[in-house]
Amino acid sequence: MRRIGVIGAGYVGLTTAACFAHLGHRVVCADVDRRRVARLCRAEVDLHEPGLARLVAEGLREGRLRFVVGNREALSDVDFVFVCVPTPTGEDGSADLSAVRAVLREARELMAPDAVLVIKSTVPAGTTDRAAAEMEGHQVVSNPEFLREGHAVQDFLQPQRVVVGASVESAALRVLDLYSGTGAPVMVTTPTSAELVKYASNCFLAMKLSYVNALAELCEQIGADIGDVTEGMSLDDRIGASFLTPGPGWGGSCFPKDTKALLSTAESVDVDFSLLRATIDTNEHQPQRVVEKVRELLGPVEGRRIGLLGLAFKAGTNDLRDSPALAVAELLAEQGARLAGYDPCVDHGPVPVVSSVEEAATGASALLVLTEWPEFAELDWPDLASRMARPVIVDTRNLLPRDKVTEAGFTLLSLGTPASTTRPTTAGL
Ligand SMILES: NC(=O)C1=CN([C@@H]2O[C@H](COP(=O)(O)OP(=O)(O)OC[C@H]3O[C@@H](n4cnc5c(N)ncnc54)[C@H](O)[C@@H]3O)[C@@H](O)[C@H]2O)C=CC1
Numbered sequence: 367m368r369r370i371g372v373i374g375a376g377y378v379g380l381t382t383a384a385c386f387a388h389l390g391h392r393v394v395c396a397d398v399d400r401r402r403v404a405r406l407c408r409a410e411v412d413l414h415e416p417g418l419a420r421l422v423a424e425g426l427r428e429g430r431l432r433f434v435v436g437n438r439e440a441l442s443d444v445d446f447v448f449v450c451v452p453t454p455t456g457e458d459g460s461a462d463l464s465a466v467r468a469v470l471r472e473a474r475e476l477m478a479p480d481a482v483l484v485i486k487s488t489v490p491a492g493t494t495d496r497a498a499a500e501m502e503g504h505q506v507v508s509n510p511e512f513l514r515e516g517h518a519v520q521d522f523l524q525p526q527r528v529v530v531g532a533s534v535e536s537a538a539l540r541v542l543d544l545y546s547g548t549g550a551p552v553m554v555t556t557p558t559s560a561e562l563v564k565y566a567s568n569c570f571l572a573m574k575l576s577y578v579n580a581l582a583e584l585c586e587q588i589g590a591d592i593g594d595v596t597e598g599m600s601l602d603d604r605i606g607a608s609f610l611t612p613g614p615g616w617g618g619s620c621f622p623k624d625t626k627a628l629l630s631t632a633e634s635v636d637v638d639f640s641l642l643r644a645t646i647d648t649n650e651h652q653p654q655r656v657v658e659k660v661r662e663l664l665g666p667v668e669g670r671r672i673g674l675l676g677l678a679f680k681a682g683t684n685d686l687r688d689s690p691a692l693a694v695a696e697l698l699a700e701q702g703a704r705l706a707g708y709d710p711c712v713d714h715g716p717v718p719v720v721s722s723v724e725e726a727a728t729g730a731s732a733l734l735v736l737t738e739w740p741e742f743a744e745l746d747w748p749d750l751a752s753r754m755a756r757p758v759i760v761d762t763r764n765l766l767p768r769d770k771v772t773e774a775g776f777t778l779l780s781l782g783t784p785a786s787t788t789r790p791t792t793a794g795l
Pocket residue numbers: 373374375376377378379396397398399402437450451452453465468469486487488489511512513514515619620
């Protein structure tokens with residue numbers, strides 16, 4: 367059993383705190399947000415993360431997990447401090463490290479000399495080494511987090527890898543020991559390399575998605591089908607099958623900020639990372655491309671009611687931060703469309719939110735699938751068509767069963783699919 371302080375009770379901090387408590391450690395989790403802490407003390411978790419509320423309740427009940435306002439307790443009398451505060455995009459595109467710096471200032475005063483400070487927030491290469499220099503003798507270690515929202519607990523307890531960056535081996539081993547219960551493959555490297563593993567991974571995935579989204583546009587122009595193209599690509603295990611589905615753009619609280627931050631790092635050392643710039647540019651164009659699809663079917667959208675299916679940045683979460691669905695909604699609203707958004711996990715947002723797909727469809731001139739919630743693939747298509755002013759669907763996640771939807775009388779457009787294709791059959795091969 368180790369004593370662990372966790373600073374920040376958001377997606378990463380709360381997951382870290384609850385999972386370490388579950389693994390048998392004694393955890394104090396601190397946040398500056400009083401309301402969040404008060405709710406957590408009552409075991410109320412407002413993040414949509416399977417299993418997280420159960421682990422929080424278990425930790426509180428068994429006395430291994432506590433939540434506090436302010437960082438003092440989580441910094442003193444502990445063996446490890448995990449820094450899990452936000453690192454948003456700053457004004458110039460680089461990561462804004464003000465929350466991390468504020469924690470470091472407090473940590474310098476309050477941490478025991480033999481405690482290890484672990485930076486789990488995503489921070490630019492060099493941050494951990496600079497922090498170590500400022501921390502006057504404390505061990506400072508980089509331990510980036512790779513969890514996905516919607517799978518946070520599973521990804522934390524069964525990670526594909528644990529990466530630790532440390533300049534002192536004993537500090538790395540102490541941190542790795544905390545994860546011994548997970549059985550995950552581990553890697554120890556320098557802090558700078560560990561920090562870059564994090565950005566390099568997120569940016570690579572973003573690049574893969576921008577590549578697929580650009581490819582989808584090309585498919586439309588030359589009469590190929592993106593689903594078949596990516597399926598064919600994925601049979602090569604060097605490419606793999608994941609992250610090959612086109613969409614309205616990649617979003618969420620990390621890819622957009624991390625791509626900008628890595629580009630900013632490259633610029634700061636005069637490296638021309640034009641591949642990364644193109645990755646971002648392609649993505650920023652994507653919501654506009656979706657709106658053009660809608661206009662292709664409807665003409666001007668002014669005054670028309672449009673139902674949005676999905677508001678979160680991806681399925682499995684209620685997180686609206688940097689959601690491409692909202693970027694599309696904003697463009698449509700600017701052009702005078704009347705919007706009604708439905709998301710199974712979102713009850714309010716910056717667009718009018720309704721409580722069912724049927725409500726979103728009623729009187730609408732188009733439905734727009736923006737988040738890949740599986741339930742959107744299993745709707746009562748004839749019923750929806752009968753409720754709409756015009757039975758038109760734009761499926762930006764290529765999720766819907768084309769045959770059933772068109773049989774119900776819908777005009778359906780998806781990304782990377784030619785308007786009509788005659789597919790050869792493999793029956794009899
Ligand atoms: N959300 C995700 O899926 C992942 C996020 N990350 C990284 O982890 C870091 C945290 O991200 P999230 O957990 O998503 O953020 P979040 O916004 O969900 O939570 C951050 C929490 O820190 C608190 N906070 C802010 N300043 C503080 C301070 N000075 N002292 C104590 N608490 C403070 C906030 O009130 C908030 O509750 C970021 O660097 C992010 O890039 C890494 C992997 C996955």
